[in-house]
Structures are given as C-alpha cells and as structure tokens.
Amino acid sequence: xxxxxxxxxxxxxxxMLDGGAPFARAAAIIRTPDNALVRxxxxxxxxxxxxxxxxxDFDNFVASKQAFRWSDxxxxxxxxxxxxxxxxxxxxxxxxxxxxxxxxxxxxKRAFLTCVRAQASWALVIAVREDMGNPLRDEWATRAFDRxxxxxxxxxxxAAVQVADISFVTTRGLRPERTALYALALEMVGxxxxxxxxxxxxxxxxxAAFGLxxxxxxxxxxxxxxxxxxxxxxxxxxxxxxxxxxxxxLGISPDVHxxxxxxxxxxxxxxx
Numbered sequence: 001x002x003x004x005x006x007x008x009x010x011x012x013x014x015x016m017l018d019g020g021a022p023f024a025r026a027a028a029i030i031r032t033p034d035n036a037l038v039r040x041x042x043x044x045x046x047x048x049x050x051x052x053x054x055x056x057d058f059d060n061f062v063a064s065k066q067a068f069r070w071s072d073x074x075x076x077x078x079x080x081x082x083x084x085x086x087x088x089x090x091x092x093x094x095x096x097x098x099x100x101x102x103x104x105x106x107x108x109k110r111a112f113l114t115c116v117r118a119q120a121s122w123a124l125v126i127a128v129r130e131d132m133g134n135p136l137r138d139e140w141a142t143r144a145f146d147r148x149x150x151x152x153x154x155x156x157x158x159a160a161v162q163v164a165d166i167s168f169v170t171t172r173g174l175r176p177e178r179t180a181l182y183a184l185a186l187e188m189v190g191x192x193x194x195x196x197x198x199x200x201x202x203x204x205x206x207x208a209a210f211g212l213x214x215x216x217x218x219x220x221x222x223x224x225x226x227x228x229x230x231x232x233x234x235x236x237x238x239x240x241x242x243x244x245x246x247x248x249x250l251g252i253s254p255d256v257h258x259x260x261x262x263x264x265x266x267x268x269x270x271x272x
C-alpha cells in the first residue's frame with residue numbers, strides 16, 4: 001500500500017538491536033496520523049510503499065526480535081521524512097569510525113535525523129534519510145575495503161577480518177571483490193567454516209557469473225598474499241588452522257594472471 005507521510009512518526013524498524021554485524025540497515029516502520037502501522041519497503045517520491053501491519057503483528061515482531069520499537073529506546077518522537085531508515089552500528093564499528101564522526105558525517109550529508117547512543121548490547125542507533133546518507137555509506141564501504149587490504153598486505157589478519165567485515169556489511173548488495181576479501185580474511189584467522197558459509201550465501205543469492213568472478217578474485221587474492229609474503233622475506237601463506245564453527249548469520253583467469261604483478265605492487269605500496 002501507499003501512504004502519505006505528512007504527520008507520520010517513526011514507530012520502529014525491522015531489525016534486532018543486538019545482532020552480531022558491526023553495521024546493519026533496518027527498514028522503517030511508521031505510524032500514520034490515522035494510527036495505521038506501515039512497514040516501508042520502498043519510496044515513490046514522497047510516498048511510502050509498504051505492508052500494513054496490525055499492532056499485534058508489530059508486537060510479535062518485537063517479541064521475536066525481528067523488529068524493535070523506537071519508544072523502547074528513546075522518548076523522542078521522530079517525524080517521518082522521505083527515505084527514512086535506521087542504521088544500527090555495533091561496538092565493532094567504533095574502531096573504524098568513532099560515534100562522533102558517524103554523527104558528524106551523516107549530519108554533513110544532511111542525512112542525520114536523530115540518534116540513541118550506547119546501551120548494553122549496541123553502540124549507536126541512528127535514524128537517517130537514506131537518499132542523502134547512502135553515498136556516505138558507500139564511502140565507508142570503500143574505505144574499509146582499502147584498509148582491510150592494507151592490513152592483509154602486512155599479514156595483520158585479525159585487524160583485516162574486522163575491517164573486511166565492515167566493508168562487507170556496509171556495501172549495498174554484494175560485490176565479488178569485497179565478498180572474496182572478507183572470505184579470505186576469515187579463512188586466514190582460522191574461520192574456514194565461516195568463510196565457506198559467506199561464499200555459499202553470496203553465490204546462492206546471485207547468478208553463476210557472480211559466483212565465478214568471486215571465486216576468481218579469491219584465487220587472485222591468495223596469490224597476491226603469497227607473493228607479498230615472499231617480498232617480505234617470510235613464508236608463503238600458511239594453510240588455515242582448524243575451522244571455528246558457527247557463522248554470524250548467516251583456477252585464475254589469464255587476465256588476472258597478467259595483472260597479478262601490478263596488483264601486488266599496488267597493494268604493497270598501499271600498505272607501506
């Protein structure tokens with residue numbers, strides 16, 4: 001259904017507050033002036049398009065931790081604006097981008113609406129206007145990917161997996177190169193089961209061409225890491241140690257081979 005948003009307020013959002021991801025995007029649930037609840041799916045101009053929810057439906061979503069109620073975390077009434085959504089940043093995001101910087105950057109893009117800070121199990125819940133905020137989210141994803149490569153080039157795998165995770169979850173949709181780097185970083189810290197789960201999830205949610213490119217990128221990245229290790233005078237990439245169980249939620253082409261030497265120099269220089 002479509003609904004006008006004039007006079008509507010933010011009732012909550014479709015996401016658990018204490019999920020494991022460092023960043024999560026939650027679709028808004030809005031309450032209209034005639035007291036209807038709408039779970040927003042998309043926007044057409046200034047009109048929200050979504051599913052009508054009963055209060056009992058909303059209560060059930062909250063009880064099962066599929067959603068949260070805004071009034072449970074804040075006394076502030078938030079007027080609805082076009083493209084409103086909620087971003088949830090867990091404590092793991094803090095090392096990449098401190099809370100004050102997140103607020104300042106979203107405000108600078110005119111995306112910031114309001115926020116609620118640090119509770120027991122989450123760091124920052126921020127209501128945003130996504131048509132203004134998504135370019136910033138894209139910047140975060142790109143910067144996190146670059147930083148993850150810097151750590152990987154230095155064989156700092158614990159740091160690499162944390163930042164690769166941020167790049168993976170802030171990327172809108174899936175990108176083969178970011179999925180591949182996240183999977184490699186998981187493998188290198190001994191979480192091979194998690195790594196395969198990420199690759200399988202990504203492959204099953206996209207077409208065969210995506211899966212092929214993702215696997216080619218993964219093979220390319222393994223060769224790059226081996227070469228960087230030799231440049232540092234250390235041993236090549238060691239086989240992953242035994243896998244840790246439980247995931248959070250969840251051949252090289254000729255062109256790649258020819259580009260490998262350039263890629264090694266590029267990533268090595270980036271890490272220097």
